[in-house]
Amino acid sequence: MTLLILPLLEAVSDAGAKHLTTGEFFAENGGQLFSFALSFLLIANFWMEHHRQYTEVTEITPALLWINIAWLATIVWLPVPTAMLGQMDTDPLQETVYIGTLILTQVATLAAKLYLLRHPDLTSTPISRVRQDVAGDVAAIILFGLALGIAVVMVDQGYFALFLLFLTGILARALNRLWSRRAPGSEDETVGDDEPGGPRTRR
Structure with a gap:
């Protein structure tokens, strides 16, 4: 994060060399400021989710460690497409690299959770x-994928498609309801209706 x-610090140095005023600096570097704020917010969200998940992990295996390293690699790489977003003209490949990186981060997050589902003894999380x-x-x-598709079609305003992520909670609840209906009759303990997504099973 x-x-x-760093790109903004370089932009400040360039602005000083050009004898720009503060207002002119902000006007000239609006794209970099937007890319900084967007990426900072997204990485902060990924880090908070990562912290919440691993706080309850009681043991790390080599496989889980490598999944975590893959997740970290996507986070370390994200400043590069962020700098592209702020300093270069927008094109479909740039948007693919930026949003594609976010998709890979989310896939790595998902991989860790799927691993914990198969190894419930490694976490205290129900x-x-x-x-x-x-x-x-x-x-x-899914929403990142939709945002990428929209971004490629609407190149100039494509990054605003990332606001689709505000629908994540709604879509997640719909998926939970769908999965709970498609897997009835489990022999495991039934979880109460008060949980999001209705009745569930617990191993």
């Missing part, structure tokens, strides 16, 4: 909640 500020979190990740991946 801290690396995102399996019913892990399943709900899986639905949230799948919903986010």
Whole structure:
């Protein structure tokens, strides 16, 4: 997250060399300021979810460690497409690299949760909640994919399609309801109706 500020620091140096005023700096670097704010917010959201998930992980296996490293690689790479967004003309490939990186981050997050579903002894999180979190990740991946499609078609305003992510909670609840109806009659313990998505099962 801290690396995102580096292009703006370079822009300040350039503005000083050009003897720009503060107002002129902000006007000239509006794209970089937008890309910084957008990426900072997205990474913050990924980090908070990561912290919540791993706070309840009781043991790390080599497989889970490598999934975590893959997730971290996408986070480390994100400042590069962020700098592209702020400093270069927008084109479909740029949007594909930027939003595609976000999709890979979400896929790595999903992979960790699917691994924990198969190894519930590694976490103190109730399996019913892990399943709900899986639905949230799948919903986010779907919406990122839609945003990418819209961005490629509407190049100039494409990044605003990322506001679709505000629908993640709604889509996740719909997926939870769908999955709970398609897997009835489990022999496992039934979870109460008060949980999002209706009745569920817990191992």
